[in-house]
Amino acid sequence: MTPKERLKMILEGQQADRPACICPGGMMNMVTSELMDRVKVYMPEAHKDARQMARLSKAVYDERCFENYGVPFCMTVEAEEMGARVDMGSDVYEPHVVEYAINSVSEYQKLRPVDVNQGRAKVVLDAIRILREETEDVPVVGNLTGPISTASSLMEPVIFYKELRKKNQEAHAYMEFITEQLIAFGRAQVEAGADLIAVSDPSGTGEILGPKYFKEFAVTYINRLLDALQEEKMGTIVHICGQMSPVYEEVNEVRSSALSFDSIVPMKEAREHLKNRVLMGNVSTYALEFGDPRKVRTLTENCVKNGSDIISPACGLGMKSPLRNVQAILAGVEAGISEA
């Protein structure tokens, strides 16, 4: 069974020969310093050059870290294309927004709609095309920054969160605009050859928003985005950060093929609350950076045992995570079947 066939079955809710083992990219960073040294492709250059982006992405699979390709490696592409100023970071720091585009939700008309034919949006699409053309059996994941996270990258997040209440209607108009842009970028990624789309929305957590606003803003616009992507794609993954306990009911309304959580959510608890969902996660990135392969192996086995269908890191990898730790996840997942 190829990694692609396996992941497809799992996302469709079928039983595969074993869990899949992926790390989507985007917020869920899967690149480490050691990996960059192996292929001599480095950030921040790889954020801006499609060929290098594709090469680094291939290395993730070739070095037996994860069974997928994924681009981009940051969550600033969308905001940058709409007008935020981004510092491209370094070989260890991720790109981040250094200057916002607007001061209030009511100014959203000043934003530039995303043009997928230029800038880093084009770089990402070109990288997907390269991966599509040059590879076959490995799923290509296109990544999108979630609606709330994108919206709060274009303006000061504190003001944004407050205006969800104080300027409720305008906040919705802003979110509709943002979601339209993400749909355009997401559809272009599928068209370029992405097999599935992963959406990470770390700023749209239940802990920050509370159940009411989580549902009104995060769930509503994530679903609008998911519903607008092409039917022919293999599936979608949504990653949400933070505790789920206040919002399990609302999270279950997210219409993605799979749901992914960070390590603060015990897989066992998630499985209990979300019985019929495909779940992804959540090997501690702390253990991946500071633990050893044995520890990672144990955590991997626990994830499988506790009901995770797609084994993955709980969050983006720390750049200094040793490759042998990262590789221990896939090794553990593979060993699982031979022992069974």
Add this chain to the structure above:
Amino acid sequence: MSSKEELLKRLSDGVVDMEEDDVAEAAKEYLEAGYPAFDGIMEGLVDGMNRASQLYEEEEYFVTDVLLCSDAMYVGLDILRPYLPEVSSDDKITGVIGVVEGDTHDIGKNLVRIMLETAGFHMIDLGRDVPLAKFVETAKEENADFVCMSTLMTTTMGGMETVIRLLEEEGLRDKVKVMIGGGPISQKYADKIGADGYSQNAVEAVKLAKRLLNVA
């Protein structure tokens, strides 16, 4: 004319209910009635903020709620503060707070700063994406008693350890307590890098600061 108790309650309720205008109105009436600004702050505004953090702890309120409560509190503070008797800030315990270099997620940090200020600490906020040496320089210049660092990203958490090492090199480590927090941070990580403490949220951060600095 409302009684002092009624006005204090309006200040406190205004903060809990996130009503800036109510707080402003109550604060002005309170001053006009000639009541002491200090009580208005402590028994009105700060009381409201404490009730808001209680609700936060009970998961009735969430981060966005607390941010709006703190806005209302600061509106009241701006009105009452000029009427406080002069107190030198030297008497206050001083903390330096910021999000470490490479990261711009500062919601959690802002919340911690607000809660610590409410609890009476003098906080110097360096903002976000703060160069690591800046924490140390500021701690030295301001004669700070503690440093708080946060990050939401695994890629940037290593900077916290660097700050601790820089504090050691400057010979400041013994007099400056270090508290850390943020999504990927844990007690284990705090132990590993030799921080004095970790807290999971803003309310816990206040308790931790009080414990580390022996404040009642």
